[in-house]
Amino acid sequence: MTMLTDASPRKNNRTQFAESDRIKTLALPQDRTLLTIAKSIDVAMREGLAGDVRHACGEFLAFASDFYEVPTCGFRVLAARPLRVRENWTSELFGDYSPEIMLIRVWMRTAIRKEITSYGTFLSTLCHEFCHHLDFQRFGFSDSWHTRGFYERAAALYHHARDTAPKKLVWSPVSGGRWRIDWPRTNRLIQH
Numbered sequence: 352m353t354m355l356t357d358a359s360p361r362k363n364n365r366t367q368f369a370e371s372d373r374i375k376t377l378a379l380p381q382d383r384t385l386l387t388i389a390k391s392i393d394v395a396m397r398e399g400l401a402g403d404v405r406h407a408c409g410e411f412l413a414f415a416s417d418f419y420e421v422p423t424c425g426f427r428v429l430a431a432r433p434l435r436v437r438e439n440w441t442s443e444l445f446g447d448y449s450p451e452i453m454l455i456r457v458w459m460r461t462a463i464r465k466e467i468t469s470y471g472t473f474l475s476t477l478c479h480e481f482c483h484h485l486d487f488q489r490f491g492f493s494d495s496w497h498t499r500g501f502y503e504r505a506a507a508l509y510h511h512a513r514d515t516a517p518k519k520l521v522w523s524p525v526s527g528g529r530w531r532i533d534w535p536r537t538n539r540l541i542q543h
């Protein structure tokens with residue numbers, strides 16, 4: 352998966368953007384509740400039980416919102432990616448988030464080939480979109496940018512929920528002051 356940061360805003364919000372870039376860690380729950388809920392998402396996806404997937408996602412977001420002391424965000428699990436993507440929604444391949452109505456949408460099938468989204472991608476998307484929610488509601492940013500810090504925070508939540516060891520990410524500069532994850536170097540690093 353390509354992970355590329357957004358360019359820094361030209362004028363407004365540069366300070367917040369820099370702060371988002373700098374915060375590379377996220378406090379994580381000390382118990383295994385999220386892991387257990389995430390596992391139930393996996394089981395429900397494998398058994399093709401859409402209602403159970405929805406139920407487990409709701410539990411996941413409610414628990415996480417409670418832990419981070421933010422309002423619980425709404426969510427929708429869609430069968431497929433909507434054709435039209437509304438403005439002001441941060442939009443990715445597998446989900447989106449609207450700060451105005453605090454709503455996460457994730458979809459279970461890719462738009463092009465209608466393939467079922469894998470559990471790993473689905474959970475990663477859920478964590479990613481929830482981190483947009485945190486940017487507004489916990490960090491008080493006026494926007495939610497894809498900074499290096501943002502990706503690190505989303506990865507921290509994902510690895511916690513998946514019970515996998517977090518990787519140290521290696522970033523390479525690209526033009527326009529942006530960064531992308533250097534996966535070959537990241538994967539070559541001896542991870543502790």
Ligand SMILES: [Zn+2]
Nearest residue numbers: 441443479497
């Ligand atoms: Zn995003």
